Amino acid sequence: MGVxxxxxxxxxxxxxxxxxxxxxxxxGPLSRVALGERLDLPRAKLAGELSRLIDTGLVQVGGPAASRGGRRSTLVHLAEDLRFIAVDVGATSVAVAVTDGRCEVLANERAECDVRLGPTQVLGRVVDMAGRVLDKAPGRLMGAGIGLPGPVSFRDGMPVAPPIMPGWDRYPVREELAGKWGRPVTVDNDVNVMALGERHAGVARSLDDLIFVKIGTGIGCGIVVGGRVYRGVAGTAGDIGHIKLDDYGPACACGEVGCLEAYFGGAALARDALTLARSGRSNMLAATLEDRGRLTASDVGTAAAAGDFAAANLVREGGRRLGHVIASLVSFLNPGMVVIGGGVSRLGHPLLAEVRSSVYRRSLPLATGNLPIVLSELGDLAGVTGAAWSATDHTFN
Ligand SMILES: [Zn+2]
Structure with missing residues:
Protein backbone atom coordinates (compact mmCIF):
# COMPACT_ATOMS: atom_id res chain seq x y z
CA MET A 1 0.00 0.00 0.00
CA GLY A 2 1.31 3.46 -0.85
CA VAL A 3 1.62 5.83 2.05
CA GLY A 28 -8.37 24.53 18.16
CA PRO A 29 -7.16 27.70 16.42
CA LEU A 30 -5.77 30.35 18.77
CA SER A 31 -4.38 33.85 18.29
CA ARG A 32 -0.69 34.56 18.88
CA VAL A 33 -1.71 36.67 21.86
CA ALA A 34 -3.70 33.82 23.41
CA LEU A 35 -0.87 31.35 22.75
CA GLY A 36 1.66 33.68 24.37
CA GLU A 37 -0.55 34.12 27.41
CA ARG A 38 -1.32 30.43 27.78
CA LEU A 39 2.33 29.40 27.51
CA ASP A 40 3.63 32.43 29.37
CA LEU A 41 6.11 33.07 26.55
CA PRO A 42 7.49 36.48 25.53
CA ARG A 43 6.50 37.59 22.00
CA ALA A 44 9.90 37.13 20.41
CA LYS A 45 10.38 33.64 21.87
CA LEU A 46 6.87 32.59 20.76
CA ALA A 47 7.49 33.97 17.25
CA GLY A 48 10.69 31.90 16.98
CA GLU A 49 9.07 28.66 18.12
CA LEU A 50 6.07 29.23 15.84
CA SER A 51 8.17 29.92 12.77
CA ARG A 52 10.09 26.67 13.34
CA LEU A 53 6.76 24.78 13.56
CA ILE A 54 5.52 26.51 10.41
CA ASP A 55 8.74 25.42 8.63
CA THR A 56 8.09 21.78 9.58
CA GLY A 57 4.60 22.06 8.06
CA LEU A 58 2.87 21.07 11.31
CA VAL A 59 1.34 24.49 11.92
CA GLN A 60 -0.32 27.07 9.65
CA VAL A 61 -1.36 30.66 10.14
CA GLY A 62 -4.85 31.54 9.03
CA GLY A 63 -6.93 34.71 8.67
CA PRO A 64 -7.07 37.60 11.12
CA ALA A 65 -8.64 36.95 14.54
CA ALA A 66 -11.01 39.28 16.33
CA SER A 67 -9.08 42.35 17.31
CA ARG A 68 -8.17 42.62 20.96
CA GLY A 69 -7.06 45.81 22.65
CA GLY A 70 -6.63 47.50 19.27
CA ARG A 71 -3.97 45.04 18.06
CA ARG A 72 -4.91 42.75 15.18
CA SER A 73 -3.90 39.19 15.82
CA THR A 74 -3.78 36.16 13.56
CA LEU A 75 -5.14 32.69 14.21
CA VAL A 76 -2.64 29.86 14.42
CA HIS A 77 -3.86 26.31 13.78
CA LEU A 78 -2.60 22.80 13.12
CA ALA A 79 -1.97 22.14 9.44
CA GLU A 80 -5.22 20.97 7.89
CA ASP A 81 -3.69 18.07 5.98
CA LEU A 82 -2.21 16.24 9.00
CA ARG A 83 -3.58 12.68 9.14
CA PHE A 84 -3.52 9.98 11.79
CA ILE A 85 -4.73 6.40 11.51
CA ALA A 86 -6.71 5.27 14.56
CA VAL A 87 -7.58 1.62 15.13
CA ASP A 88 -9.85 0.04 17.73
CA VAL A 89 -9.66 -3.75 17.78
CA GLY A 90 -12.40 -5.35 19.90
CA ALA A 91 -13.07 -9.00 20.62
CA THR A 92 -15.53 -9.31 17.73
CA SER A 93 -15.12 -6.17 15.62
CA VAL A 94 -12.51 -3.78 14.22
CA ALA A 95 -12.90 -0.03 13.66
CA VAL A 96 -10.41 1.99 11.61
CA ALA A 97 -10.60 5.76 11.29
CA VAL A 98 -8.52 8.53 9.81
CA THR A 99 -8.42 11.77 11.79
CA ASP A 100 -6.92 15.22 11.48
CA GLY A 101 -4.45 16.64 13.98
CA ARG A 102 -7.28 17.49 16.38
CA CYS A 103 -8.36 13.82 16.48
CA GLU A 104 -11.59 14.64 14.61
CA VAL A 105 -12.72 11.55 12.73
CA LEU A 106 -12.79 12.37 8.98
CA ALA A 107 -13.64 8.89 7.71
CA ASN A 108 -14.11 5.54 9.38
CA GLU A 109 -15.03 1.94 8.76
CA ARG A 110 -16.18 -0.80 11.11
CA ALA A 111 -16.28 -4.54 10.38
CA GLU A 112 -17.08 -7.75 12.20
CA CYS A 113 -13.77 -9.47 12.89
CA ASP A 114 -12.98 -12.12 15.48
CA VAL A 115 -9.74 -11.30 17.27
CA ARG A 116 -9.14 -15.05 17.68
CA LEU A 117 -8.32 -15.24 13.95
CA GLY A 118 -4.84 -14.15 15.08
CA PRO A 119 -2.57 -11.19 14.32
CA THR A 120 -1.73 -11.94 10.69
CA GLN A 121 -5.34 -11.98 9.56
CA VAL A 122 -6.62 -9.22 11.85
CA LEU A 123 -3.75 -6.79 11.12
CA GLY A 124 -4.02 -7.58 7.39
CA ARG A 125 -7.66 -6.54 7.63
CA VAL A 126 -6.67 -3.37 9.53
CA VAL A 127 -4.16 -2.38 6.81
CA ASP A 128 -6.76 -2.90 4.05
CA MET A 129 -9.35 -0.83 5.91
CA ALA A 130 -6.79 1.92 6.64
CA GLY A 131 -5.97 2.14 2.92
CA ARG A 132 -9.63 2.68 2.12
CA VAL A 133 -10.29 5.32 4.81
CA LEU A 134 -7.11 7.21 3.84
CA ASP A 135 -8.39 7.34 0.26
CA LYS A 136 -11.56 9.02 1.55
CA ALA A 137 -9.64 11.69 3.51
CA PRO A 138 -6.22 12.08 1.89
CA GLY A 139 -3.45 14.13 3.49
CA ARG A 140 -0.02 13.75 5.10
CA LEU A 141 0.09 10.65 7.31
CA MET A 142 1.94 11.47 10.54
CA GLY A 143 1.36 8.48 12.79
CA ALA A 144 -1.05 5.82 13.99
CA GLY A 145 -2.49 4.47 17.22
CA ILE A 146 -4.12 1.13 17.94
CA GLY A 147 -6.05 -0.26 20.91
CA LEU A 148 -6.14 -4.04 21.54
CA PRO A 149 -8.59 -5.99 23.75
CA GLY A 150 -6.08 -7.34 26.28
CA PRO A 151 -3.04 -6.46 28.38
CA VAL A 152 -0.44 -4.54 26.37
CA SER A 153 3.14 -3.58 27.09
CA PHE A 154 2.93 0.05 25.99
CA ARG A 155 6.72 0.35 26.03
CA ASP A 156 7.29 -2.70 23.80
CA GLY A 157 4.25 -2.03 21.59
CA MET A 158 2.88 -5.56 21.89
CA PRO A 159 0.18 -7.56 23.71
CA VAL A 160 1.35 -9.67 26.64
CA ALA A 161 -0.39 -12.95 27.59
CA PRO A 162 -3.84 -11.72 26.45
CA PRO A 163 -6.47 -14.26 27.62
CA ILE A 164 -8.91 -13.95 24.68
CA MET A 165 -6.34 -13.47 21.88
CA PRO A 166 -4.67 -16.75 20.91
CA GLY A 167 -1.54 -16.21 18.79
CA TRP A 168 -1.08 -12.60 19.87
CA ASP A 169 1.21 -13.09 22.86
CA ARG A 170 4.27 -10.81 22.34
CA TYR A 171 3.40 -10.36 18.66
CA PRO A 172 5.29 -7.22 17.45
CA VAL A 173 2.21 -5.18 16.50
CA ARG A 174 3.99 -1.83 16.62
CA GLU A 175 6.92 -2.95 14.43
CA GLU A 176 4.67 -4.61 11.90
CA LEU A 177 2.32 -1.63 11.44
CA ALA A 178 5.12 0.94 11.61
CA GLY A 179 6.83 -1.03 8.83
CA LYS A 180 3.67 -1.02 6.69
CA TRP A 181 2.90 2.67 7.16
CA GLY A 182 6.42 4.11 7.54
CA ARG A 183 5.24 6.11 10.53
CA PRO A 184 5.45 5.72 14.33
CA VAL A 185 2.68 3.63 15.88
CA THR A 186 1.48 3.52 19.49
CA VAL A 187 -0.09 0.33 20.85
CA ASP A 188 -2.25 0.35 23.96
CA ASN A 189 -5.03 -1.52 25.70
CA ASP A 190 -8.48 -0.76 24.19
CA VAL A 191 -9.95 0.51 27.45
CA ASN A 192 -7.04 2.90 28.01
CA VAL A 193 -7.57 4.47 24.59
CA MET A 194 -11.32 4.79 25.23
CA ALA A 195 -10.57 6.62 28.49
CA LEU A 196 -8.26 8.99 26.57
CA GLY A 197 -10.94 9.52 23.91
CA GLU A 198 -13.57 10.54 26.46
CA ARG A 199 -11.05 12.80 28.16
CA HIS A 200 -10.07 14.52 24.91
CA ALA A 201 -13.43 14.92 23.20
CA GLY A 202 -16.17 13.26 25.23
CA VAL A 203 -18.00 13.50 28.51
CA ALA A 204 -14.81 13.71 30.64
CA ARG A 205 -13.36 16.62 28.66
CA SER A 206 -10.32 18.10 30.41
CA LEU A 207 -10.81 16.07 33.62
CA ASP A 208 -7.49 14.87 35.03
CA ASP A 209 -8.75 12.04 37.24
CA LEU A 210 -11.34 9.56 35.99
CA ILE A 211 -12.06 5.92 35.44
CA PHE A 212 -13.58 4.49 32.26
CA VAL A 213 -15.31 1.14 32.65
CA LYS A 214 -15.83 -0.80 29.44
CA ILE A 215 -18.45 -3.54 29.36
CA GLY A 216 -18.10 -5.38 26.10
CA THR A 217 -17.63 -9.11 25.62
CA GLY A 218 -15.39 -8.73 28.69
CA ILE A 219 -14.99 -6.02 31.31
CA GLY A 220 -12.02 -3.68 31.81
CA CYS A 221 -11.21 -0.32 33.29
CA GLY A 222 -9.01 2.57 32.09
CA ILE A 223 -7.51 4.68 34.86
CA VAL A 224 -6.52 8.30 34.22
CA VAL A 225 -4.59 9.92 37.08
CA GLY A 226 -3.19 13.43 36.87
CA GLY A 227 -4.08 13.53 33.16
CA ARG A 228 -2.11 10.39 32.27
CA VAL A 229 -3.16 6.77 31.85
CA TYR A 230 -1.99 4.62 34.74
CA ARG A 231 -0.92 1.27 33.25
CA GLY A 232 0.81 -0.47 36.15
CA VAL A 233 4.16 -2.28 36.03
CA ALA A 234 3.22 -4.84 33.36
CA GLY A 235 0.32 -3.02 31.65
CA THR A 236 -2.49 -4.89 33.41
CA ALA A 237 -3.78 -2.10 35.67
CA GLY A 238 -7.56 -1.83 35.50
CA ASP A 239 -8.13 -5.48 34.60
CA ILE A 240 -11.20 -5.52 36.84
CA GLY A 241 -13.08 -8.18 34.85
CA HIS A 242 -11.20 -10.88 36.73
CA ILE A 243 -11.76 -9.57 40.24
CA LYS A 244 -13.24 -12.57 42.03
CA LEU A 245 -16.68 -12.02 43.53
CA ASP A 246 -17.41 -15.60 44.58
CA ASP A 247 -15.25 -18.73 45.04
CA TYR A 248 -18.13 -20.87 43.77
CA GLY A 249 -19.41 -18.68 40.94
CA PRO A 250 -19.73 -19.42 37.20
CA ALA A 251 -16.67 -20.43 35.14
CA CYS A 252 -14.74 -17.59 33.48
CA ALA A 253 -12.87 -17.50 30.16
CA CYS A 254 -9.64 -16.94 32.14
CA GLY A 255 -9.88 -20.42 33.71
CA GLU A 256 -10.98 -19.21 37.15
CA VAL A 257 -14.50 -19.10 38.60
CA GLY A 258 -16.65 -16.29 39.99
CA CYS A 259 -14.94 -13.36 38.19
CA LEU A 260 -16.99 -10.19 37.61
CA GLU A 261 -16.80 -10.91 33.87
CA ALA A 262 -18.28 -14.39 34.37
CA TYR A 263 -21.37 -12.74 35.87
CA PHE A 264 -21.77 -9.66 33.76
CA GLY A 265 -20.14 -9.08 30.38
CA GLY A 266 -21.48 -9.56 26.88
CA ALA A 267 -20.65 -13.27 26.93
CA ALA A 268 -22.17 -13.88 30.39
CA LEU A 269 -25.38 -12.03 29.47
CA ALA A 270 -25.76 -14.03 26.26
CA ARG A 271 -25.31 -17.26 28.26
CA ASP A 272 -27.87 -16.24 30.92
CA ALA A 273 -30.32 -15.09 28.24
CA LEU A 274 -30.14 -18.55 26.68
CA THR A 275 -30.91 -20.16 30.05
CA LEU A 276 -33.91 -17.86 30.56
CA ALA A 277 -35.21 -18.60 27.06
CA ARG A 278 -34.84 -22.37 27.35
CA SER A 279 -36.26 -22.64 30.87
CA GLY A 280 -39.38 -20.74 29.88
CA ARG A 281 -38.74 -17.90 32.32
CA SER A 282 -38.66 -15.32 29.54
CA ASN A 283 -41.19 -15.62 26.72
CA MET A 284 -39.69 -12.68 24.92
CA LEU A 285 -36.15 -14.11 24.85
CA ALA A 286 -37.57 -17.51 23.87
CA ALA A 287 -39.31 -15.87 20.91
CA THR A 288 -36.11 -14.10 19.82
CA LEU A 289 -34.17 -17.35 20.10
CA GLU A 290 -36.78 -19.13 18.00
CA ASP A 291 -36.54 -16.32 15.43
CA ARG A 292 -32.79 -15.96 15.08
CA GLY A 293 -31.30 -19.09 16.55
CA ARG A 294 -29.06 -17.17 18.95
CA LEU A 295 -29.15 -14.54 21.69
CA THR A 296 -26.85 -11.63 22.51
CA ALA A 297 -26.47 -9.11 25.33
CA SER A 298 -28.40 -6.52 23.33
CA ASP A 299 -31.43 -8.89 23.18
CA VAL A 300 -31.46 -8.76 26.98
CA GLY A 301 -31.58 -4.96 26.79
CA THR A 302 -34.38 -5.00 24.24
CA ALA A 303 -36.44 -7.48 26.29
CA ALA A 304 -35.83 -5.56 29.52
CA ALA A 305 -36.87 -2.28 27.92
CA ALA A 306 -40.04 -3.95 26.65
CA GLY A 307 -40.95 -4.96 30.19
CA ASP A 308 -39.69 -8.55 30.35
CA PHE A 309 -39.29 -9.21 34.06
CA ALA A 310 -36.56 -11.88 33.89
CA ALA A 311 -34.46 -9.84 31.46
CA ALA A 312 -34.80 -6.67 33.57
CA ASN A 313 -33.72 -8.72 36.56
CA LEU A 314 -30.53 -9.80 34.75
CA VAL A 315 -29.68 -6.15 34.09
CA ARG A 316 -30.36 -5.24 37.74
CA GLU A 317 -28.27 -8.10 39.13
CA GLY A 318 -25.38 -7.33 36.76
CA GLY A 319 -25.50 -3.63 37.53
CA ARG A 320 -25.46 -4.39 41.25
CA ARG A 321 -22.35 -6.58 40.95
CA LEU A 322 -20.59 -4.08 38.70
CA GLY A 323 -21.53 -1.36 41.19
CA HIS A 324 -19.84 -3.29 44.03
CA VAL A 325 -16.57 -3.36 42.13
CA ILE A 326 -16.83 0.30 41.04
CA ALA A 327 -17.55 1.31 44.67
CA SER A 328 -14.23 -0.26 45.69
CA LEU A 329 -12.42 1.59 42.89
CA VAL A 330 -14.02 4.86 43.96
CA SER A 331 -12.93 4.35 47.58
CA PHE A 332 -9.43 3.51 46.42
CA LEU A 333 -8.85 6.22 43.78
CA ASN A 334 -11.33 9.02 44.53
CA PRO A 335 -11.82 9.83 40.80
CA GLY A 336 -13.63 12.93 39.51
CA MET A 337 -15.88 10.93 37.19
CA VAL A 338 -16.85 7.35 36.32
CA VAL A 339 -17.62 6.80 32.63
CA ILE A 340 -19.33 3.59 31.50
CA GLY A 341 -18.95 2.50 27.88
CA GLY A 342 -18.62 -0.52 25.59
CA GLY A 343 -21.37 -2.45 23.77
CA VAL A 344 -23.21 -3.63 26.89
CA SER A 345 -23.48 -0.04 28.15
CA ARG A 346 -26.28 0.25 25.56
CA LEU A 347 -28.42 -1.32 28.27
CA GLY A 348 -28.47 2.36 29.19
CA HIS A 349 -30.27 4.02 32.03
CA PRO A 350 -31.61 0.96 33.90
CA LEU A 351 -28.01 -0.27 34.15
CA LEU A 352 -26.72 3.17 35.12
CA ALA A 353 -29.39 3.53 37.83
CA GLU A 354 -28.38 0.22 39.40
CA VAL A 355 -24.65 1.02 39.30
CA ARG A 356 -25.25 4.48 40.79
CA SER A 357 -27.35 3.23 43.67
CA SER A 358 -24.83 0.50 44.41
CA VAL A 359 -21.88 2.92 44.39
CA TYR A 360 -23.58 5.71 46.33
CA ARG A 361 -24.73 3.22 48.99
CA ARG A 362 -21.31 1.70 49.47
CA SER A 363 -18.85 4.57 49.18
CA LEU A 364 -18.00 7.37 51.61
CA PRO A 365 -20.08 10.51 51.03
CA LEU A 366 -16.90 12.55 50.68
CA ALA A 367 -15.80 10.40 47.69
CA THR A 368 -19.20 10.43 45.96
CA GLY A 369 -20.43 13.92 46.87
CA ASN A 370 -19.49 15.33 43.48
CA LEU A 371 -19.02 12.12 41.57
CA PRO A 372 -20.85 11.89 38.23
CA ILE A 373 -21.40 8.30 37.05
CA VAL A 374 -22.30 8.68 33.39
CA LEU A 375 -22.52 6.86 30.07
CA SER A 376 -19.84 7.34 27.42
CA GLU A 377 -20.61 10.24 25.11
CA LEU A 378 -18.50 9.11 22.16
CA GLY A 379 -19.92 5.57 22.07
CA ASP A 380 -18.42 3.64 19.15
CA LEU A 381 -15.97 6.47 18.42
CA ALA A 382 -14.36 6.55 21.91
CA GLY A 383 -11.75 3.95 20.94
CA VAL A 384 -10.61 5.49 17.65
CA THR A 385 -10.64 9.02 19.09
CA GLY A 386 -8.39 7.90 21.96
CA ALA A 387 -6.10 5.91 19.64
CA ALA A 388 -5.70 9.06 17.52
CA TRP A 389 -4.98 11.10 20.64
CA SER A 390 -2.30 8.63 21.65
CA ALA A 391 -0.75 8.88 18.17
CA THR A 392 -0.76 12.70 18.20
CA ASP A 393 0.69 12.69 21.70
CA HIS A 394 3.60 10.64 20.38
CA THR A 395 4.11 12.79 17.27
CA PHE A 396 3.82 16.12 19.11
CA ASN A 397 6.32 15.08 21.78
ZN1 LIG B 1 -11.77 -14.43 35.00
Missing part, protein backbone atom coordinates in the same frame (compact mmCIF):
# COMPACT_ATOMS: atom_id res chain seq x y z
CA UNK A 4 0.20 9.27 1.23
CA UNK A 5 2.60 12.06 2.03
CA UNK A 6 5.38 9.65 2.97
CA UNK A 7 8.60 11.56 3.37
CA UNK A 8 10.66 12.73 6.23
CA UNK A 9 8.82 12.84 9.56
CA UNK A 10 8.90 16.40 10.99
CA UNK A 11 10.73 16.60 14.31
CA UNK A 12 9.39 18.47 17.31
CA UNK A 13 12.44 20.00 18.87
CA UNK A 14 11.47 21.68 22.12
CA UNK A 15 9.15 21.46 25.09
CA UNK A 16 7.58 24.78 24.02
CA UNK A 17 6.83 23.41 20.57
CA UNK A 18 5.18 20.33 22.11
CA UNK A 19 3.01 22.50 24.34
CA UNK A 20 2.05 24.68 21.36
CA UNK A 21 0.98 21.66 19.33
CA UNK A 22 -0.96 20.19 22.27
CA UNK A 23 -2.82 23.46 22.84
CA UNK A 24 -3.76 23.72 19.17
CA UNK A 25 -4.93 20.08 19.21
CA UNK A 26 -6.98 20.40 22.40
CA UNK A 27 -8.44 23.88 21.89
Missing amino acids: PGAGEQPRVRSRHQSRLLELLRDE
